[in-house]
Amino acid sequence: MTIALTIAGILYPILVVFGHSVVPPFLLIAIACFLIMLRVWDMSRKGHPLFVSVKGAWASIVCFVALIGLGLAFAAPITAAKFYPVAVSLGVAFTFAASLAAPPSLVERLARLREPDLPPEATSYCRKVTWLWAGWLTANGAIAAALALWASDAVWALWTGLINYGVSGLLFAGEFAVRYFMRRPGATA
Numbered sequence: 688m689t690i691a692l693t694i695a696g697i698l699y700p701i702l703v704v705f706g707h708s709v710v711p712p713f714l715l716i717a718i719a720c721f722l723i724m725l726r727v728w729d730m731s732r733k734g735h736p737l738f739v740s741v742k743g744a745w746a747s748i749v750c751f752v753a754l755i756g757l758g759l760a761f762a763a764p765i766t767a768a769k770f771y772p773v774a775v776s777l778g779v780a781f782t783f784a785a786s787l788a789a790p791p792s793l794v795e796r797l798a799r800l801r802e803p804d805l806p807p808e809a810t811s812y813c814r815k816v817t818w819l820w821a822g823w824l825t826a827n828g829a830i831a832a833a834l835a836l837w838a839s840d841a842v843w844a845l846w847t848g849l850i851n852y853g854v855s856g857l858l859f860a861g862e863f864a865v866r867y868f869m870r871r872p873g874a875t876a
Contacts, residue, residue: 723771
């Protein structure tokens, strides 16, 4: 289910750009809301750390942003249809940030799934990485919102369907490389 939802999230911008002349905007909004609900349901039923870490805060913020999108639906339906990536990005950003207020941080929780006995310096590093992801996802949500409001459909789709995934992948790969070099014998933090 998670892979299918990820693929749907990647394909959604293409549907909006190429389908909005055929598919009514309210149907696009309904699809976005349905995808959000499926994502929240899928994460909650699996006990996913992103969902459980802040006791449903992810679901709350995603639903809140979805409601804003629904409000926009009456004023500017196509713009509202573009708010799915905004809701997801801000929902995940909020979850990362909220975990900083209720330790352990989300990255530490994820790290402990693989390595339960993390050294103290790893805890500090995990908090920094959590801040990094919260910042990136907030920026991504803001960029997606700005593009939904003021950019062409093509620019919005390019960002939400390709570029943001590339940046996220580079961020993940960069963090993985830093972690790899920090864990080598004799490495200093």
